[in-house]
Amino acid sequence: MCLNKLQIIDYLWLLLITLTLFSAYMAERSTPELMSVLIMAAVLAIKGRIIVDHFMELKHSHRLLRRLMQTYFYVIPALILLVYLFPEKIAKWTSLS
């Protein structure tokens, strides 16, 4: 099956909506376990990548700009995981006293 650009954009919008509803479901139902935090971080990474690559049309664009924007949505999800896994250590490293 070969999708045209309009069909791709339509499906990506549907995917973004589905991921958002899934996030809301997780917010209401789940307790903050590693798996749910991992899923939330992954959902953010996927949503960010879709918007950067397809909505902003950076997928085949200037390499540095594309990498900068894509990296943003690797770093924030990574920070979410690090803050969940090592809160005490990060608190210790960022304390003034």
Next chain:
Amino acid sequence: MSTVFDNNTSIKMRIEFPKTKLIPGSMAIWAAILSEMTEFALMFIVYFLAKVHNPEIFYEGPTKLNTSAGTVNTLIMLTSSYFVVRAVMAIRENNSTSSARWLWGAVICGGLYLVIKYFEYQWNIAQGLDTHKNIFYGVYYYVTFNHFLHVGWGTAGLVWVIYRLNTGVYTKDEHEGLINMALYWHMIDLAWITIFPLLYVIR
């Protein structure tokens, strides 16, 4: 595809890709977008630092917020971004009427977002969740109100682009102003899809 000869007369194949613009929009809008993304990144770092130093407060904080309002606003922002993409696709087909209609859809989404956020703040205050409640709500109001302002002037920018469309400034061949506004709007969307899990979902 074409063939070229190197100095040793051996044949090499060269693939010719379609000529595409390297950077969508102008350099100026990208300077603005990267500055704004940096500004939001600093806010997210403040959120992470406040969270590790106040784990109990940040565990309880999201449970008191109106998740439905946050979810609906996320759906609205994503849909507005979709409308903006459709507006860009329409102007590339030289259909400025259709492009303006899609942009009006995005403007309505922007307005709805602002109205929902206003009532969310009112609902919070009725529950006693104001800026002085604790550090979680301090961060929540600082980040979300900052984003609220971006949606406000972004929506005004969309209306300006519609005006320009209606005066015939943008055509199939020249519509960089519309692209710039579309990119800026997507940046506002990117900021919100990051804020939503941080403040409403993850504990």
